Amino acid sequence: AQSVAQPEDQVNVAEGNPLTVKCTYSVSGNPYLFWYVQYPNRGLQFLLKYITGDNLVKGSYGFEAEFNKSQTSFHLKKPSALVSDSALYFCAVRDSRGRRALTFGSGTRLQVQP
Amino acid sequence: DVKVTQSSRYLVKRTGEKVFLECVQDMDHENMFWYRQDPGLGLRLIYFSYDVKMKEKGDIPEGYSVSREKKERFSLILESASTNQTSMYLCASSSLQQGALRETQYFGPGTRLLVL
Numbered sequence: 001a002q003s004v005a006q007p008e009d010q011v012n013v014a015e016g017n018p019l020t021v022k023c024t025y026s027v028s029g030n031p032y033l034f035w036y037v038q039y040p041n042r043g044l045q046f047l048l049k050y051i052t053g054d055n056l057v058k059g060s061y062g063f064e065a066e067f068n069k070s071q072t073s074f075h076l077k078k079p080s081a082l083v084s085d086s087a088l089y090f091c092a093v094r095d096s097r098g099r100r101a102l103t104f105g106s107g108t109r110l111q112v113q114p
Numbered sequence: 115d116v117k118v119t120q121s122s123r124y125l126v127k128r129t130g131e132k133v134f135l136e137c138v139q140d141m142d143h144e145n146m147f148w149y150r151q152d153p154g155l156g157l158r159l160i161y162f163s164y165d166v167k168m169k170e171k172g173d174i175p176e177g178y179s180v181s182r183e184k185k186e187r188f189s190l191i192l193e194s195a196s197t198n199q200t201s202m203y204l205c206a207s208s209s210l211q212q213g214a215l216r217e218t219q220y221f222g223p224g225t226r227l228l229v230l
Contacts, residue, residue, distance in 0.1 A: 009154075032216055043118075043204055043221040044157075051216045090156060100164060100208075101147055101172060102219060104157040 002027045002095040006105035013081045014113050021076040021108045023091030030096040033074040035065055038088040038107075047089075050074060061085070081112045117141070118222035120205055126228045133192040135225050137205030144210050146188035147219065148172075148180065151202040163188055195229045202226050 003026045013019045025031055032051050036044040048059025055067045065076045076089060088109050092102040121136035137146065145164050149157040149172075159172030161180040169180050177199060181189040188207075192199055203225045208217040 004156075006156075034218070036221075041123075041224075041226075043223040044206075046218050046220065049218060092157075099170075100145055101159045101162050102157075103159075104149075106154055106156040 002031075002093050002098050002103045004091050004093050004103055004105035006089075006091055006108045008108050009106075010109045010111060012111045012113065015083050016080050019078050019081040019085070019110065019112070021089050021091075021110060023074045023076065023105060024072050025074060025091070025093045026072065027093060027095040028097050031072075031074075032094040032096065033065075033067065034092040034094075034102060035059065035063070035074075035076050036090045036092065037061075038090065040087075044090065047076070081110075083112050083114050086110055086112045118205055118207055118220055120203075120222040120225050122225050123223060124226050124228075126230065127192075127195050128230055129196060131192075131195050131229075133195050133227070133229075135190040135192075135203055135205075135227070137188045137190070137207075137222055138186055139188075139207040139220070140186065141207065141209065141220075142185065143207035143220075144185075145208045145217070145219075146182065147206040147208075148178075148188065148190045149204045149206065150174070151204055151224070157204060160190065195227075197229050200227060200229045 034049045035047040050067045091105040147162040148160040163182040179191045205222040206219040208219045
């Protein structure tokens with residue numbers, strides 16, 4: 001069975017500082033990993049995904065994520081946070097041997113203070 | 115751009131009512147999904163469909179059914195709404211053109227359902 005853990009319910013960071021939102025996963029086969037963002041009263045917007053290849057994946061709005069197979073992690077990062085980055089972030093995984101639907105983490109609320 | 119639309123943003127229903135949530139995508143995607151989102155629980159899969167008239171149960175199908183009569187439309191049905199079905203419901207779709215299991219899911223804006 002596939003699973004995702006987002007250990008932090010909330011992350012607070014000052015504007016201009018780097019941010020990291022953590023995600024670890026568990027799968028049987030190879031992982032396909034995704035990050036989504038949700039702004040208030042909106043659906044989920046796709047940020048980036050890792051399928052294969054380079055461990056550092058670049059996505060929308062200046063976000064990137066690093067795939068670490070040995071640590072089974074896929075942390076989301078941004079070098080310089082903006083107040084407008086404040087939102088709810090979800091990590092999701094699909095197992096290469098598993099079902100077509102994604103399994104989501106519980107979400108991490110990012111709060112960027114001015 | 116992929117567009118996934120949901121028939122209502124907000125819905126208020128009474129216990130025991132039959133509720134229909136509609137989802138339409140305009141990108142000819144094969145796969146469609148229904149999730150519910152609750153605080154602290156993330157998104158949980160209710161049902162998905164990978165073809166017209168095909169459906170598979172997700173993690174929490176109890177109390178729900180689905181219908182996919184046309185490729186672009188995927189309906190979620192609450193046969194007899196209960197208060198514990200108060201939630202945010204999100205529809206998503208994806209295409210197999212990116213390669214099975216590698217595809218990105220695209221989400222609609224969500225329907226916030228309140229059952230009184």
